[in-house]
Amino acid sequence: MEKIEKNKLTIPIYLNTKIVFDMLATIEDGFAEVKNVQTSKSKNRENDLEANIGTNNLFAFLNVGIRGNHKGNSSNGETVVEERTHTPVSLFQKLKGQLDNEKLINRDITKLSIGDFVEVQGTLKNNPVIDMLSGLKELMALANLFVDNKPNNNKKDKLMANNKFNTQIDALIKGLQADGKKDIICEADGMSIVLPTDENYFLNNNMSEVTDGNYKILGKVIRICMDDGEISLLRNTVFSKLQLDKMREFQEMFSNPSLSQFVGDGGIKTVISKPVIMIIPIAIYI
Known part of the structure; x- marks a missing residue:
């Protein structure tokens, strides 16, 4: 044997x-x-x-x-x-x-070139934009259950119950997961790694299997932003073409002080800044 x-x-x-x-x-x-x-x-x-x-x-x-x-x-x-x-x-x-x-496998992420096969290990997180929007959507659903019973709704409650706002959130979430594609973020050695994934290749077609865990990734490097640059989480979506994150209406929608507990004081962040690399994953495993 x-x-x-x-x-x-x-x-x-x-x-x-x-x-x-x-x-x-x-x-x-x-x-x-x-x-x-x-x-x-x-x-x-x-x-x-x-x-x-x-x-x-x-x-x-x-x-x-x-x-x-x-x-x-x-x-x-x-x-x-x-x-x-x-x-x-x-x-x-x-x-x-x-x-x-x-x-042919480079395991030193500080010395990478475009096209390298690379193996890294780190903690995986869901796309932070989707996470934030999904959490906000769940809270809005709860708010809508009770808002009609409140005699004096505050500004936050009114915003959470606003049908137009609800529709905008739904559209954003669907747009960021169109055709089963979604970014997953890996944090390894002080660097962020953006992993464009396809739900068809996940175990049981379930993207949630990998989040909040420490895994190895084997893939190919397609973008490197070490000293400058950033990677947009809205790229390859209709929102990227519209430059949604730079639109005044978009910023106003999420800069409302009532939402600061969900999006932070700086508003919603739609980019991952340096140092960051993008890898097409061949496999995510443990």
Whole structure:
């Protein structure tokens, strides 16, 4: 039995299988057809036989073949064939192992270049804008339950019960999570890391699995802001094109003193300032 390597026994909470398969196919110049290797042992010799078992038995949804390892032995003249099939997680480990062997993974986030494969470990947080808006929305729902029963509503209660304000909050939340895409923020070694994620690659399609936990991330660097610059949390949304965070109406909506306990004295923050980098995550795991 081979020695178990602890670093291979990971639990991915997020795994972009498309990237994993694409990169493995690139490294191997396309996936080979799966081979069934049957070994028959005799007293003095060992024979290896190969039979094609096709590409439709494994990962049919991707229409590719994956190499599997097969072992066989015989006892009392009977041949036993053992088939080993890769799973998406084991293929991720295979890709990670090959990148490690070629020394292609940079683990020093202070010395990064665009396009580097990088592995970092840090605490994951939800998009702070979505967190703030979602919390505000929940409190507004509670406020609406009781506001009609209050004879003298204060300014805060009136704002929380305002239908237009409620609609604006809903639109912002939906816009920041359009098509299942959402930013997750990782804090590691005094640096912020923005991770654009897709809910389709989360365990059980549940983005909440990763927040408020300490995880490792393997991915590719696409933006670096060390000495200057910032990364907008509204980018790639309709709000970015409208420059919503710079609009007077937007600032006024959230600069109301009644909301200071939710958004802070400085108002709502829609950017992550330096030092910050952006990584396309291949996997988030523990």
